[in-house]
Amino acid sequence: MQEPLVVIVRAVITFFTILLYSRLIGKQLIGNLTMFDYINGITIGSIAATLATDISSKALVHWIALTVFLVLTILLQFIGVKSRYLSKIQDSEPVVLMQRGNMLEKNLEKARITKDELMQQLRSKNIFSPIEVEVALLEPDGTVSILPKSQYRPVERGDLNLPLQPSKLTTELIYDGKMIGQNLEQRKKSKDWLMSQLKMHGIDSLEEVSYAAILPNDQLYVDKFDDHVADDMNISDYEGPY
Incomplete structure (x- = not known):
C-alpha cells in the first residue's frame, strides 16, 4: 500500500x-x-x-x-x-510566401514549405487559383494568412462596378513609442506627415503612442498608452490577480 x-x-x-x-x-x-x-x-x-x-x-x-x-x-x-x-x-515574424499571384521560391525554401503544401493551404481558404492571391503570409504560429486580390473578394467593389483599389496590408509605423522608419518609407510617408497626423489626434510625442499603423484604406490608426478607456465592457466577476 x-x-x-x-x-x-x-x-x-x-x-x-x-x-x-x-x-x-x-x-x-x-x-x-x-x-x-x-x-x-x-x-x-x-x-x-x-x-x-x-x-x-x-x-x-x-x-x-x-x-x-x-x-x-x-x-x-x-x-x-x-x-x-x-x-x-x-517567435520569428511573418514570411511572405506569395505576392501578386507569384510564389516567392526563396521564402518558400527558407520556410521549408513545398509548393504542394502552399497550394493545400490556399485550398483550405477556398482559393483554388494562385492568381487570386495578393499576399500570402506564413504566420509565426505556422498558419497561412491570405489576402485575396480586390476583384476576387466576395461582394466587393468589383461586383458593384466601382473603381478597384489595390489590396494593401496594415503597416505598423509606431511600436511602443518607437517609429519604424522602414515601414514609413515603404508607404511613401515622411516623419513630418506622421507627426502632423499625430497632432490631429492630440499627440505631441512618439512616446505617448503604444501602437500606430496605416490601415489598408490609408487611414492612420493610433492607440495611446494612456487611453482613458472605461472598463464598462468587463464581464468578469473575479477579482483575483490573474
Missing part, C-alpha cells in the same frame, strides 16, 4: 502545482502557439507526469525542474513584451 499512497500524494501535489503555474503563465490563445511554445508545453507536461509517477527518484528534483521551466517561460514572456526585437528572435 505504500507505493500507491506515495503516487496519490505526488499526483495531488503535481495537480495543484500545474494549476498554480498555469495561472502564473497567463492566458495565451492555443491557436497562436509557436513551435517553441508547443514543445515547451509538452516538456513541462512530461516533467509534471514524471513528478507524479516516478517514485524511483525524489519528487523535489522534478519539482525544481518544473519550477525552472516555469520561471524561464515567464521571463521570456516579459522579454517579448518589453522588447519587440527580442520578441521577433523568440
Whole structure:
C-alpha cells in the first residue's frame, strides 16, 4: 500500500502545482502557439507526469525542474513584451510566401514549405487559383494568412462596378513609442506627415503612442498608452490577480 499512497500524494501535489503555474503563465490563445511554445508545453507536461509517477527518484528534483521551466517561460514572456526585437528572435515574424499571384521560391525554401503544401493551404481558404492571391503570409504560429486580390473578394467593389483599389496590408509605423522608419518609407510617408497626423489626434510625442499603423484604406490608426478607456465592457466577476 505504500507505493500507491506515495503516487496519490505526488499526483495531488503535481495537480495543484500545474494549476498554480498555469495561472502564473497567463492566458495565451492555443491557436497562436509557436513551435517553441508547443514543445515547451509538452516538456513541462512530461516533467509534471514524471513528478507524479516516478517514485524511483525524489519528487523535489522534478519539482525544481518544473519550477525552472516555469520561471524561464515567464521571463521570456516579459522579454517579448518589453522588447519587440527580442520578441521577433523568440517567435520569428511573418514570411511572405506569395505576392501578386507569384510564389516567392526563396521564402518558400527558407520556410521549408513545398509548393504542394502552399497550394493545400490556399485550398483550405477556398482559393483554388494562385492568381487570386495578393499576399500570402506564413504566420509565426505556422498558419497561412491570405489576402485575396480586390476583384476576387466576395461582394466587393468589383461586383458593384466601382473603381478597384489595390489590396494593401496594415503597416505598423509606431511600436511602443518607437517609429519604424522602414515601414514609413515603404508607404511613401515622411516623419513630418506622421507627426502632423499625430497632432490631429492630440499627440505631441512618439512616446505617448503604444501602437500606430496605416490601415489598408490609408487611414492612420493610433492607440495611446494612456487611453482613458472605461472598463464598462468587463464581464468578469473575479477579482483575483490573474
